[in-house]
Amino acid sequence: MTDDSAPARPGLSRRGLLGLAGAGVVGAGIGFGIDRVVTPEAGAVSGAAASYPFYGEHQSGIVTAAQDRLHFAAFDVSDITASELEELLADWTYAANRMTTGLGAGKYGPASGPYDSPPDDTGEALDLPPSGLTITFGFGPSLFDDRFGLAGKRPDALVDLPHFPGDALVDTLVGGDLCIQACSDDPQVAVHAIRNLSRIAFGRASLRWSQLGFGRTSSTTRAQATPRNLFGFKDGTANLRAEDAETAKDVWVQPGDGASWMTGGSYLVSRKIRMTIETWDRTSLREQERVVGRTKGEGAPLSGGTEFSEPDFDATGRADAPLIDTASHVRLAHPSMNDGAALLRRGYNFVDGNDDLGRLNAGLFFICFQRDPRAQFVPIQLQLAKNDAMNEYLRHVGSGIFAVPPGATADRPIGAGLFD
Amino acid sequence: MTDDSAPARPGLSRRGLLGLAGAGVVGAGIGFGIDRVVTPEAGAVSGAAASYPFYGEHQSGIVTAAQDRLHFAAFDVSDITASELEELLADWTYAANRMTTGLGAGKYGPASGPYDSPPDDTGEALDLPPSGLTITFGFGPSLFDDRFGLAGKRPDALVDLPHFPGDALVDTLVGGDLCIQACSDDPQVAVHAIRNLSRIAFGRASLRWSQLGFGRTSSTTRAQATPRNLFGFKDGTANLRAEDAETAKDVWVQPGDGASWMTGGSYLVSRKIRMTIETWDRTSLREQERVVGRTKGEGAPLSGGTEFSEPDFDATGRADAPLIDTASHVRLAHPSMNDGAALLRRGYNFVDGNDDLGRLNAGLFFICFQRDPRAQFVPIQLQLAKNDAMNEYLRHVGSGIFAVPPGATADRPIGAGLFD
Ligand code: HEM
Ligand code: HEM
Numbered sequence: 001m002t003d004d005s006a007p008a009r010p011g012l013s014r015r016g017l018l019g020l021a022g023a024g025v026v027g028a029g030i031g032f033g034i035d036r037v038v039t040p041e042a043g044a045v046s047g048a049a050a051s052y053p054f055y056g057e058h059q060s061g062i063v064t065a066a067q068d069r070l071h072f073a074a075f076d077v078s079d080i081t082a083s084e085l086e087e088l089l090a091d092w093t094y095a096a097n098r099m100t101t102g103l104g105a106g107k108y109g110p111a112s113g114p115y116d117s118p119p120d121d122t123g124e125a126l127d128l129p130p131s132g133l134t135i136t137f138g139f140g141p142s143l144f145d146d147r148f149g150l151a152g153k154r155p156d157a158l159v160d161l162p163h164f165p166g167d168a169l170v171d172t173l174v175g176g177d178l179c180i181q182a183c184s185d186d187p188q189v190a191v192h193a194i195r196n197l198s199r200i201a202f203g204r205a206s207l208r209w210s211q212l213g214f215g216r217t218s219s220t221t222r223a224q225a226t227p228r229n230l231f232g233f234k235d236g237t238a239n240l241r242a243e244d245a246e247t248a249k250d251v252w253v254q255p256g257d258g259a260s261w262m263t264g265g266s267y268l269v270s271r272k273i274r275m276t277i278e279t280w281d282r283t284s285l286r287e288q289e290r291v292v293g294r295t296k297g298e299g300a301p302l303s304g305g306t307e308f309s310e311p312d313f314d315a316t317g318r319a320d321a322p323l324i325d326t327a328s329h330v331r332l333a334h335p336s337m338n339d340g341a342a343l344l345r346r347g348y349n350f351v352d353g354n355d356d357l358g359r360l361n362a363g364l365f366f367i368c369f370q371r372d373p374r375a376q377f378v379p380i381q382l383q384l385a386k387n388d389a390m391n392e393y394l395r396h397v398g399s400g401i402f403a404v405p406p407g408a409t410a411d412r413p414i415g416a417g418l419f420d
Numbered sequence: 421m422t423d424d425s426a427p428a429r430p431g432l433s434r435r436g437l438l439g440l441a442g443a444g445v446v447g448a449g450i451g452f453g454i455d456r457v458v459t460p461e462a463g464a465v466s467g468a469a470a471s472y473p474f475y476g477e478h479q480s481g482i483v484t485a486a487q488d489r490l491h492f493a494a495f496d497v498s499d500i501t502a503s504e505l506e507e508l509l510a511d512w513t514y515a516a517n518r519m520t521t522g523l524g525a526g527k528y529g530p531a532s533g534p535y536d537s538p539p540d541d542t543g544e545a546l547d548l549p550p551s552g553l554t555i556t557f558g559f560g561p562s563l564f565d566d567r568f569g570l571a572g573k574r575p576d577a578l579v580d581l582p583h584f585p586g587d588a589l590v591d592t593l594v595g596g597d598l599c600i601q602a603c604s605d606d607p608q609v610a611v612h613a614i615r616n617l618s619r620i621a622f623g624r625a626s627l628r629w630s631q632l633g634f635g636r637t638s639s640t641t642r643a644q645a646t647p648r649n650l651f652g653f654k655d656g657t658a659n660l661r662a663e664d665a666e667t668a669k670d671v672w673v674q675p676g677d678g679a680s681w682m683t684g685g686s687y688l689v690s691r692k693i694r695m696t697i698e699t700w701d702r703t704s705l706r707e708q709e710r711v712v713g714r715t716k717g718e719g720a721p722l723s724g725g726t727e728f729s730e731p732d733f734d735a736t737g738r739a740d741a742p743l744i745d746t747a748s749h750v751r752l753a754h755p756s757m758n759d760g761a762a763l764l765r766r767g768y769n770f771v772d773g774n775d776d777l778g779r780l781n782a783g784l785f786f787i788c789f790q791r792d793p794r795a796q797f798v799p800i801q802l803q804l805a806k807n808d809a810m811n812e813y814l815r816h817v818g819s820g821i822f823a824v825p826p827g828a829t830a831d832r833p834i835g836a837g838l839f840d
Contacts (some may be wrong), residue, residue: 069607069634071771076778110652111717115706122701123652123716124635124769127645172776187489187607187634188648191771195650195780199701206778212634212771214489214607215544225547228608230615232530232543281542281619286535296543297531349544351491351611351632352772356592358496358626360615 048185050132054097056407057264058252059414061134062344062369063242065221067183070213070348071190072270072365073198074140074176074400075205082148086419088204092137092180092197093413102130105196122199125192133189135197136181137414138268138402143177153418155259157267157372158403164385166396173272173398176208181268181367187212209398211272213348213365220346226299226307230275230349230362231393233292234299237307238334240344250376251344251369261417264406266369269377272350272398275363280393291389293328301330327389333380341376343368363394373401468605470552474517476827477684478672479834481554482764482789483662485641487603490633490768491610492690492785493618494560494596494820495625502568506839508624512557512600512617513833522550525616542619545612553609555617556601557834558688558822563597573838575679577687577792578823584805586816593692593818596628601688601787607632629818631692633768633785640766646719646727650695650769650782651813653712654719657727658754660764670796671764671789681837684826686789689797692770692818695783700813711809713748721750747809753800761796763788783814793821 052060077085095105104110106120113119144154182193191212198207217229218236222243229235240247253262280288285296293311294301301311303323313331315323324331335342347366354360370376385391408414472480497505515525524530526540533539564574602613611632618627637649638656642663649655660667673682700708705716713731714721721731723743733751735743744751755762767786774780790796805811828834 073774111705111715113705116704118702119652119705119708119716121652122650122697124648124650126648126652126717188769191634191650191769191782195697195782198778198780199698202698207774207780208778210771210774210780212632212773214611214632214634228544228546230542230544230611232539232541232546277542277615278619278622282538284536285531285533285539288539295531296539297546349608349611351630353632354493354627354630358618358628360618360627360630362611362615 048129048131050185051101051130052132052134054093054100054135054407055409059136059265059404059407060100061136061181061183062266062346062404063220063247063251064132064134064183065224065242066216066218066346067132067134068185068216069183069187069190070216070365071182071187071194071210072213072367073180073182073194073210074208075178075180075198075201076208077143077147077177077205078203080204082150082419084204085148086415088201089137089415090413091200093408095196095200096135096137096193096414097408097410099125099193099196100130100133100135102128105200122192122196124195125189128186128189128192131184131186131189133182133184133193135193136183136268136404138179138181138404139415139418140176140179140400140402142175150418153259153261155262155403157253157258157262157374158401159374159378161269161373161399161401162378162382164381164396166385166391167399168395168397169399170397173209174400176400176402178205179268179270179400179402187214211350211365211398213350215349217347217349217364218345220344229364230277230351231280231288231292233288233294233296234307235347236345237294237299238330240342247344250342250371253371257371259403261420262403262405266371266404267373268400268402268404269366269368269370269373270398270400270402271366271381271396273364273366274361274395274397276359276393276395277362278359290325291328291393293324293330302328325389327387329384329388329390332383332388338380338383339375341380343370343376343380369404468549468551470605471521471550472552472554474513474520474555474827475829479556479685479824479827480520481556481601481603482686482766482824483640483667483671484552484554484603485644485662486636486638486766487552487554488605488636489603489607489610490636490785491602491607491614491630492633492787493600493602493614493630494628495598495600495618495621496628497563497567497597497625498623500624502570502839504624505568506835508621509557509835510833511620513828515616515620516555516557516613516834517828517830519545519613519616520550520553520555522548525620542612542616544615545609548606548609548612551604551606551609553602553604553613555613556603556688556824558599558601558824559835559838560596560599560820560822562595570838573679573681575682575823577673577678577682577794578821579794579798581689581793581819581821582798582802584801584816586805586811587819588815588817589819590817593629594820596820596822598625599688599690599820599822607634631770631785631818633770635769637767637769637784638765640764649784650697651700651708651712653708653714653716654727655767655784656765657714657719658750660762667764670762670791673791677791679823681840682823682825686791686824687793688820688822688824689786689788689790689793690818690820690822691786691801691816693784693786694781694815694817696779696813696815697782698779710745711748711813713744713750722748745809747807749804749808749810752803752808758800758803759795761800763790763796763800789824
């Protein structure tokens with residue numbers, strides 16, 4: 001499965017050419033030391049032709065400038081052996097590398113190859129450029145049970161998430177042995193990636209849950225404008241940014257952190273958070289801004305200034321009340337309230353139709369990356385779950401935690417370190 | 421509700437400006453006679469700044485060059501009076517007209533107005549240009565029961581769709597008193613439109629079902645490249661095109677067609693069609709092409725030629741077998757098999773997570789427009805439901821039929837003809 005040099009075939013040529021053209025634009029996520037997060041060009045890469053290399057020291061799709069659309073999938077591994085699992089990861093690596101350059105998932109492509117066999121690519125992305133596609137793989141805690149002999153490899157940082165106050169998790173939206181995050185500026189390209197990777201996994205792993213996200217809610221580089229979530233507020237203002245030197249130590253697992261196969265990797269936590277937007281839409285502008293702790297238009301902290309001004313949590317107004325409410329989301333999520341802990345947020349807005357009561361089933365598919373969830377997501381979410389005024393309008397229904405191994409190379413597929 | 425000249429307010433200015441800039445690009449769907457469908461410029465309008473006027477002889481979103489993303493919603497009207505219904509349609513018209521120019525749904529916008537009231541726009545599109553937003557309203561058969569005294573206004577052409585062989589309709593995905601189709605090149609803009617229109621309807625109408633579509637499956641102008649559906653085939657090749665003079669008589673209700681308030685309108689049929697892509701993905705390329713009747717790569721008819729060659733249904737090959745199979749979709753859907761009937765297709769690909777068996781819940785949200793469903797959708801779908809080889813891979817789970825009235829003007833809201 002290492003034949004990356006498939007001959008140009010009729011069905012592939014157009015997409016192949018686009019892929020090669022796009023590959024000239026080098027993106028984020030590779031070729032930098034563990035203490036430098038990203039090249040300054042990262043923010044400049046965008047548009048349909050953008051292409052991020054799949055191989056590299058770190059996986060892409062983490063500090064990569066957040067693309068516009070998401071397809072995320074969690075898988076259960078079937079009753080297979082450890083070496084079959086290793087093979088699946090090698091097959092996924094091969095296909096993922098091809099697809100991120102704009103090629104089909106297999107060497108023939110969707111419209112050529114043996115006429116009496118199923119095509120090795122499904123075809124819906126045939127005419128589409130890579131559109132900034134990144135494919136990021138992760139391993140859930142359940143992969144480290146006794147099925148594959150991997151118990152000894154489980155990193156301490158890959159904790160089972162505790163029950164948080166207010167959690168309303170739905171079993172079918174939780175967990176997974178494996179996950180794949182596909183991000184692209186074209187949703188058809190992201191869907192094509194997940195669909196082909198599940199097809200390749202047939203008989204070896206099957207979809208447990210999956211999520212489409214239509215709008216990014218975070219900027220991960222300074223060049224990106226801050227997008228808005230479905231509460232109508234800017235989201236991502238105070239996010240960790242790829243350009244900032246300190247970001248590296250908050251995102252990447254460092255040598256000595258334990259589980260050496262994870263060095264250069266990261267931990268992904270996902271939360272499917274239903275937002276009761278109908279209730280939110282009937283609260284006053286005053287209440288909405290109090291809950292968030294920032295203005296709705298500009299996104300400035302309620303203590304004053306503009307979007308990127310530091311919030312001043314000590315500033316008080318009338319009757320000595322703090323300008324940024326003590327129960328506001330921004331105050332409670334801020335590093336100063338959490339022993340300096342910070343997260344790289346990389347979530348997406350979702351709408352999954354509507355419920356029986358005629359309310360849009362809408363919310364935020366929250367994704368964050370970090371070096372150690374025990375020191376980052378868990379304490380921050382405990383703080384928020386207990387005290388955040390926003391909880392009145394939220395319900396956490398899905399959850400996942402995944403160890404995201406370091407990047408693959410042409411010789412070492414994703415997760416090779418598990419089998420050394 | 422006719423104050424379109426809201427003063428520029430801090431929270432609105434940026435979007436307001438973008439909206440005005442975009443409005444210079446005049447799009448499809450207005451200002452042409454009933455026998456000319458669209459201006460040639462239509463295909464040239466695209467990109468974030470594109471803006472289509474809401475007011476006009478016809479509603480936009482029909483012959484408008486198909487945008488990339490869809491949010492479609494069907495509503496049940498609550499227990500209100502006819503004049504309250506009329507008022508709802510006027511409120512929707514007011515907000516829809518604003519939103520298609522890039523303004524907020526209400527005159528204050530999401531981040532200004534009385535601080536102790538809920539904002540009159542939800543805000544998630546605040547910084548976004550109109551992105552080609554069109555909002556198209558329709559009336560289902562159930563609106564013409566005895567609740568609003570409209571029974572006498574029901575057009576004969578607004579039939580209850582018959583049961584088609586193989587239908588597997590799910591009650592919660594069928595029907596609706598009203599529908600809104602929001603199309604845009606930015607999904608956040610389409611979602612924002614549906615969300616604000618449902619908010620405005622609060623207490624008067626509630627969501628019955630709704631659907632996001634991530635990728636268009638049709639070209640409606642010659643300038644657009646043909647996109648692909650989730651079977652990986654080009655979809656829209658032989659579609660009715662806005663530029664073609666004959667298209668007018670197939671799409672718009674003509675004077676004398678009955679129900680005079682519908683003159684200049686059209687009929688929308690929607691079908692949520694689940695595609696069993698896992699089965700499809702395991703069939704041979706030969707079988708896939710036989711089922712469709714076209715090649716997968718280029719989209720050429722199996723009788724030869726290139727994408728836009730006319731299929732030759734009489735051409736035969738080995739053993740005198742027809743080159744285009746008698747059960748193929750393209751043959752059975754072709755006007756020559758259906759008394760010349762044709763449709764303007766304007767559907768979207770969807771993926772709604774996955775089912776319990778780990779299969780992507782994916783398919784085509786089929787939308788078509790026509791002058792009279794009795795002569796167009798119904799006979800074509802009867803033909804397909806009985807004989808189409810593609811049925812093995814399809815399941816129709818949702819269905820709707822809606823009378824799409826002619827366009828509104830600043831004085832006459834959508835559906836004004838119902839109340840004359
Ligand atoms: C639907 C749920 C949520 C919504 C609507 C939401 C919204 C927001 C908004 C509007 C901001 C301010 C702008 C910004 O800096 O990005 C913010 C900041 C932040 N949020 Fe959330 N958030 C949600 C859930 C979460 C969760 C689950 C976490 C982590 C456990 C989290 C962590 C943070 C952090 C760390 C900040 C930055 C705080 C700072 O340093 O100023 N958020 N969020
Ligand atoms: C998931 C379901 C469907 C799929 C995947 C599908 C796919 C296709 C494809 C690939 C083509 C050939 C390219 C083109 O001309 O666009 C086509 C043509 C066509 N389809 Fe469908 N279709 C579906 C459902 C329907 C339905 C429900 C109808 C109407 C009842 C319909 C009516 C047509 C028509 C009228 C043509 C053009 C035929 C011609 O004039 O050559 N299709 N479809």
